[in-house]
Amino acid sequence: MSSPRVTRWRASPSTGRTTSSTSTRSRCSPTRPIPTPRTPSSTSCSRTRRAASWTGPVSVPRSAGRRSDRSTPRLSPLVWIAAGVALALLVLPLAALAVRAPWAQLPELLGRSEVVSALTLSLGTALLSTLIALALGVPLALVLARSAAWPVVPRRVLRALVTVPLVLPPVVGGVALLLLLGRRGLLGGPLEDAWGVTIPFTTTAVVIAQVFVAMPFLVLAVEGAIRASDRRFEQVAATLGASRATVFRRVTLPLVAPGVSAGAVLCFTRALGEFGATVTFAGSFPGVTQTLPIATYLELQRDPQAAIALSLVLMVVSVVVLVALRDRWVPGTTA
Amino acid sequence: MSSPRVTRWRASPSTGRTTSSTSTRSRCSPTRPIPTPRTPSSTSCSRTRRAASWTGPVSVPRSAGRRSDRSTPRLSPLVWIAAGVALALLVLPLAALAVRAPWAQLPELLGRSEVVSALTLSLGTALLSTLIALALGVPLALVLARSAAWPVVPRRVLRALVTVPLVLPPVVGGVALLLLLGRRGLLGGPLEDAWGVTIPFTTTAVVIAQVFVAMPFLVLAVEGAIRASDRRFEQVAATLGASRATVFRRVTLPLVAPGVSAGAVLCFTRALGEFGATVTFAGSFPGVTQTLPIATYLELQRDPQAAIALSLVLMVVSVVVLVALRDRWVPGTTA
Amino acid sequence: AGGVDTVPGSSSAGTAAEEELTGQVTVFAAASLSDVFGTFETRFEELHPRVDVLVSFAGSSSLAEQIRQGAPADVFASADLATMASVEDDGAVSGSTAFTSNSLELVVPVGNPAGVTGLADLARSDLAIALCAEEVPCGAATVTLLDAVDVEAAPDTLEQDVTSVLTKVRLGEADAGLVYRTDVLAAGDAVEGIAVDGADDVVNVYPIAVLADAPNPDAADAFVDFVLSDEARGILDGAGFGAP
Amino acid sequence: MLHSGARRVRRHGHVRGELPRCHADPPDRDVSGTAAGPASGHRSVARPHGGVRRRPRRAARPLGAGDDGVSATSGERRGAGDLDVHVSLRRGSFALDAAFLALAGRTLAIAGPNGAGKTTVLECIAGVTVADTVGVRVGERVLDDVGTHVPPEARRVGMVFQEYLLFPHLTVLDNVAFGPRSTGAGRLEARERAAEWLHRFGLSGLSDRRPHRLSGGQRQRVALARALVTEPDVLLLDEPLAALDVEVRDDVRLELADHLADFGGATIVVTHDAADIRTLADDLVILERGAVTHDGPVAAVFDGPTTAYARRLVGRAGA
Amino acid sequence: MLHSGARRVRRHGHVRGELPRCHADPPDRDVSGTAAGPASGHRSVARPHGGVRRRPRRAARPLGAGDDGVSATSGERRGAGDLDVHVSLRRGSFALDAAFLALAGRTLAIAGPNGAGKTTVLECIAGVTVADTVGVRVGERVLDDVGTHVPPEARRVGMVFQEYLLFPHLTVLDNVAFGPRSTGAGRLEARERAAEWLHRFGLSGLSDRRPHRLSGGQRQRVALARALVTEPDVLLLDEPLAALDVEVRDDVRLELADHLADFGGATIVVTHDAADIRTLADDLVILERGAVTHDGPVAAVFDGPTTAYARRLVGRAGA
Ligand SMILES: Nc1ncnc2c1ncn2[C@@H]1O[C@H](COP(=O)(O)OP(=O)(O)OP(=O)(O)O)[C@@H](O)[C@H]1O
Ligand SMILES: Nc1ncnc2c1ncn2[C@@H]1O[C@H](COP(=O)(O)OP(=O)(O)OP(=O)(O)O)[C@@H](O)[C@H]1O
Numbered sequence A, B: 001m002s003s004p005r006v007t008r009w010r011a012s013p014s015t016g017r018t019t020s021s022t023s024t025r026s027r028c029s030p031t032r033p034i035p036t037p038r039t040p041s042s043t044s045c046s047r048t049r050r051a052a053s054w055t056g057p058v059s060v061p062r063s064a065g066r067r068s069d070r071s072t073p074r075l076s077p078l079v080w081i082a083a084g085v086a087l088a089l090l091v092l093p094l095a096a097l098a099v100r101a102p103w104a105q106l107p108e109l110l111g112r113s114e115v116v117s118a119l120t121l122s123l124g125t126a127l128l129s130t131l132i133a134l135a136l137g138v139p140l141a142l143v144l145a146r147s148a149a150w151p152v153v154p155r156r157v158l159r160a161l162v163t164v165p166l167v168l169p170p171v172v173g174g175v176a177l178l179l180l181l182g183r184r185g186l187l188g189g190p191l192e193d194a195w196g197v198t199i200p201f202t203t204t205a206v207v208i209a210q211v212f213v214a215m216p217f218l219v220l221a222v223e224g225a226i227r228a229s230d231r232r233f234e235q236v237a238a239t240l241g242a243s244r245a246t247v248f249r250r251v252t253l254p255l256v257a258p259g260v261s262a263g264a265v266l267c268f269t270r271a272l273g274e275f276g277a278t279v280t281f282a283g284s285f286p287g288v289t290q291t292l293p294i295a296t297y298l299e300l301q302r303d304p305q306a307a308i309a310l311s312l313v314l315m316v317v318s319v320v321v322l323v324a325l326r327d328r329w330v331p332g333t334t335a
Numbered sequence C: 001a002g003g004v005d006t007v008p009g010s011s012s013a014g015t016a017a018e019e020e021l022t023g024q025v026t027v028f029a030a031a032s033l034s035d036v037f038g039t040f041e042t043r044f045e046e047l048h049p050r051v052d053v054l055v056s057f058a059g060s061s062s063l064a065e066q067i068r069q070g071a072p073a074d075v076f077a078s079a080d081l082a083t084m085a086s087v088e089d090d091g092a093v094s095g096s097t098a099f100t101s102n103s104l105e106l107v108v109p110v111g112n113p114a115g116v117t118g119l120a121d122l123a124r125s126d127l128a129i130a131l132c133a134e135e136v137p138c139g140a141a142t143v144t145l146l147d148a149v150d151v152e153a154a155p156d157t158l159e160q161d162v163t164s165v166l167t168k169v170r171l172g173e174a175d176a177g178l179v180y181r182t183d184v185l186a187a188g189d190a191v192e193g194i195a196v197d198g199a200d201d202v203v204n205v206y207p208i209a210v211l212a213d214a215p216n217p218d219a220a221d222a223f224v225d226f227v228l229s230d231e232a233r234g235i236l237d238g239a240g241f242g243a244p
Numbered sequence D, E: 001m002l003h004s005g006a007r008r009v010r011r012h013g014h015v016r017g018e019l020p021r022c023h024a025d026p027p028d029r030d031v032s033g034t035a036a037g038p039a040s041g042h043r044s045v046a047r048p049h050g051g052v053r054r055r056p057r058r059a060a061r062p063l064g065a066g067d068d069g070v071s072a073t074s075g076e077r078r079g080a081g082d083l084d085v086h087v088s089l090r091r092g093s094f095a096l097d098a099a100f101l102a103l104a105g106r107t108l109a110i111a112g113p114n115g116a117g118k119t120t121v122l123e124c125i126a127g128v129t130v131a132d133t134v135g136v137r138v139g140e141r142v143l144d145d146v147g148t149h150v151p152p153e154a155r156r157v158g159m160v161f162q163e164y165l166l167f168p169h170l171t172v173l174d175n176v177a178f179g180p181r182s183t184g185a186g187r188l189e190a191r192e193r194a195a196e197w198l199h200r201f202g203l204s205g206l207s208d209r210r211p212h213r214l215s216g217g218q219r220q221r222v223a224l225a226r227a228l229v230t231e232p233d234v235l236l237l238d239e240p241l242a243a244l245d246v247e248v249r250d251d252v253r254l255e256l257a258d259h260l261a262d263f264g265g266a267t268i269v270v271t272h273d274a275a276d277i278r279t280l281a282d283d284l285v286i287l288e289r290g291a292v293t294h295d296g297p298v299a300a301v302f303d304g305p306t307t308a309y310a311r312r313l314v315g316r317a318g319a
């Protein structure tokens, strides 16, 4: 029923050619006279004529669908330049390291049982620490992000306190952990007296040290993401009958997934590279507390080339883990 | 003109008392008979009557305005518990440190010129590093966040590469910087040959080391925030005639301000606490390259108590800086 | 600082008792000892198959702090007397034994590009000089040595440990540095060592001790005995360590 | 719309009409405060429409904490689902002070100028805006009072927000299934119920889309479906049809009217559209600058509008 | 709306009306392709309305890259501001293929069912959706063609988005001042111009608010003001009045019509409301399932609607 109308209009250029200014119909019709036929001006109202004057968009190619969906990235050249410099600063040193690294030594190194056990320990503890940091840190981030209703001073001080472990030289952080959880520590003493539990120099201590050092990264990243997110979706979820836990799990978290993902990556990598606090609080017992960074540090005293090779192993492993895990953590937001 | 109508309805309970089921008017009117006058049921349609049955909400107290504006925080107890544990884990070790610290020694320590110069150097370089990281890292984050159109492999590898400096043991990071920018480094060699410029052992080297180590934190945090933000606002800005730079400055950045702020805090604190890469790449010379973490580490070997006091100084200074700066960076988002 | 027993083999450990040694010995050793103590561990476990030696390497002061905080260690081997003394002051150790020593040597990059010949070159301001910081053991030794030969050094950096100094020299960033002889030996061809006069007069002594709260005192005693034995002496000599 | 709109309503008038609706359920409520039959069941049978998709709604969901289940003595149920609201708060220079009653089984329209406080009132009822000076009750159940605040998730008050607020990370189907899932339904059942509502609103083909890939009108219908599928005790619709095209608008309006006829709880519809009011609502509250300036049956307002706004609304400004 | 709506339009008809508008500017365009006067100036004088706030729009802004400034030989300006659109793209199962012409100085309404592609077309014209198969021209200026894509900020095409998309971090005043600021105005001048538009839409009191503290209708008016203040060459309005209350809607519609009468460029209004079409538009395109099913002067559609949708739109469904 619609085609006749379209056809009628398609045929209308001829009626549009009238020069009479009194014709209301042609006045209000979008068709107008064509002065010079070959000029690609827009004065023709005929769809066919117009389509001919456009070189391209006549039919709908199947492949165009996907391309048309997204809009241009449109980043200014300045942004690209700055990003390039930043990337060079981060990547070139690694390239230099890779150029000078004793690649031939790698197979031998990777065959050593201490290296393998250190690598396993590092990956295991870093993953565990990240999971713990997620379980504890995301709620903390939530509380901090939603602290807008609190008085100003406690709110700011609380936020600043969370960042303090970032500032401490890691070795001092390790000392602080010893002072708290060591056998003579504020909590560690009573803990040992009551249950005979000692924490330092165990794999548990490695995890605690890593959580202490790495969790603030996660908390701050997630807090930033939560503060930037729209709270109204949570209200909607509540009106739909979702409990607080459901709202958190199915609305809050997915909405800040990119932030949580970024925070988890920060946390994981920081835990993987952690050295000072671990060696101070947990010691460096092969297989128990000697993580790969500690092994690297010790190797640096003995055989710097081997140490560089070990760092490369750490690098490659972390890149592989990140590339493999990342897009799985955030199914929707990364394409 | 509206008051008569209201008054009319206010007076309506009496007309509503009819029990005739055939009265269309009362059928459709929200007024209904009141069975037992003192029962606080909702059957009365009279505003005055209803107001009386409610204990509270009769008048509008001036002070209620501010309170009514916000909705309940509504965090589940589980969240509070987890957040509490997280906070305890982060803050208690610091408390233990503070308890055991030789507070009496502090004034003497703060009087020492090396300490003062180390503190000044630390703050200055960390701030400078943060500014540089902002200038370079935010564009990099933007490029990474907008890389959705790229092929999958380079995109993921690029992202992972940015995180690698986080994984490297800082000392190895320092070695990598030496291999690149040292006198015999890939770039440093030509640099010295051409212009006689050497970077190691200078304050510049301190800043470079800090940027190298701390910028990835900023990049990842900001990238997460940008990916979580709504791109349509940028499109609107463009239709309003804003250039790319303007869109970036006045729309993109403010919208991800919480993320940028979180990233800057991460970056600043990480730079402030940086030790391994700095000492390896820049060395440690009082007043030039010896930052407070390095001074603390050295003091730890001689006088652990004094070292703890120095860490406390670092902590307090960073808390003060953060509390003072933070809300200024992000004027709108933190109340 | 506490009294140091310089007589080797003073511990009383009967051969009969050694047969029954079991369990785990936890040894805290200075990071600069990691090479030799690695060998010690292997050898000791060969001698006492039912004993498991665990060695934790870290900076001496870090280990000392761990011990002060009640770390469940049996043996502590420090890189200098002062650190051991701080542990003794705390009551965690009653009496230690010096088991070896180390002395300083000039180190220069391969080919000695700056033409360094002796300690006097450390005063040249046109050179990049890396030294240990005064706060750490090797730095204390450096200060003593330079005072002894009356050289006013012009360092560009004061490093937190020997390894850092060595790294800078190895990569050619520093034209010269002062490190332990053992480190020069361990670095092999990567650097060149230049022996200096008077270095042997300024030695850094390494003490070892069984901790007062040692969970496995018998095995700990046996390990210390091993460290003080002639076999261990040979291993230490091979790594460049000097007599106690 | 316009003269055409008038036609449409008249057409609807033939089909379901306003007057029949007002007269249609005489036996309950009005006989006396104590002699009404089982409220919703009785009433919905009496309604002329909704026969096709009617469901035993109330039987599945007990009404309130105080009176669960349909008691044998039907007199007990009087006013059980009525919504009694008193909102009185300040937001900067804007002061809101409104009280009204929305009867169970009936639809109350709220109209009024922009910024009059309509959305604010709904948000208070839904519990997402909190103030000490808000009183909300459903039957005997106090949702808000001084010192009392039932959180939104425990209110069984459904709301369609003016800006839709579809969850951007969920598909259309999962958006609609969110409510049932949250209130205990299994994944399969929730999806089934969601699919049914999507079908009713002509959205079946869009189930797997994310909201950002929908048109404005499609979004609004999803928001409507999402609120309706939860089968709440009270239904709040904030301009639920504003983005719909003329055809769909009529269809959705009918669908909605049909559903509301079945619905035993109180419904509030905020709208600027007189056609919506006539088709959907029984009663009308006009809110102006935070105050109720009109409250009564729809017919009364259309018969004799008293304020300038009301006259504008019913179209007598020029008359 | 409804019968009331019809009254309202008739009232408007008295004031500015559709017919007078169509007849009102005979001298330009139609005389011949080469003999029109300086397009906008001439036309706006001829329009019955907008005398109060008229501004020398075109003089301040040269039209296109090809023909800047008002040339002495007025014949050069023929069709200079006309918007020529050909959109043809695919989004999953949805295929859009539409072409039409929006004349400078006139307002084209686009109506059509939900999901017909109205918003998509506008986004293509604004340049925020990109496809190789989109062609857009304003006069001689090619904005989109194969291999050509002028970025949105260089198009001078203003758009009111269906979801408003007010900048959440800026106050109402700064939201509206954003455009002028971005196109070179000083802070003071930009704010002044913004304040003027806020005043026109009755929003003066809200200047310092952030958008989240506005009601839905207030937001929509701010979005409208934000787009209008930039004085673009082409104006795209996506359901710009949907959230407005009856009173404000009439006022804003008048204000808008007033402005559009002055406006020398092409305007496209997407709306579901026949009253909007009659009051604001000269021409009407009906888009259904991605295709243009009707294109012509408004009066023609109302005289003889051809598709089911068009009949529904003009209210003859029941007739
Ligand atoms: N957070 C806030 N702070 C201060 N004032 C607010 C806030 N939110 C809303 N307001 C004001 O409260 C008044 C009521 O807003 P509300 O959204 O309830 O209006 P409404 O009746 O729904 O209007 P509309 O028809 O435009 O949707 C408005 O004048 C608005 O500007
Ligand atoms: N990103 C996308 N991917 C796939 N389909 C899309 C996408 N965005 C929109 N669509 C579909 O394209 C069609 C046109 O959408 P558009 O928003 O242009 O409709 P509209 O005419 O503006 O409708 P409304 O009146 O509801 O606003 C719709 O069917 C919609 O579902």
Ligand code: MOO
Residues within 6 Å of the ligand: C030, C031, C032, C058, C059, C060, C061, C078, C079, C136, C137, C161
């Ligand atoms: O214990 Mo150290 O590593 O020689 O300072």
Ligand SMILES: [Mg+2]
Residues within 6 Å of the ligand: D118, D119, D120, D162, D238, E215, E216, E217
């Ligand atoms: Mg509203």
Ligand SMILES: [Mg+2]
Residues within 6 Å of the ligand: D215, D216, D217, E118, E119, E120, E162, E238
């Ligand atoms: Mg649309």
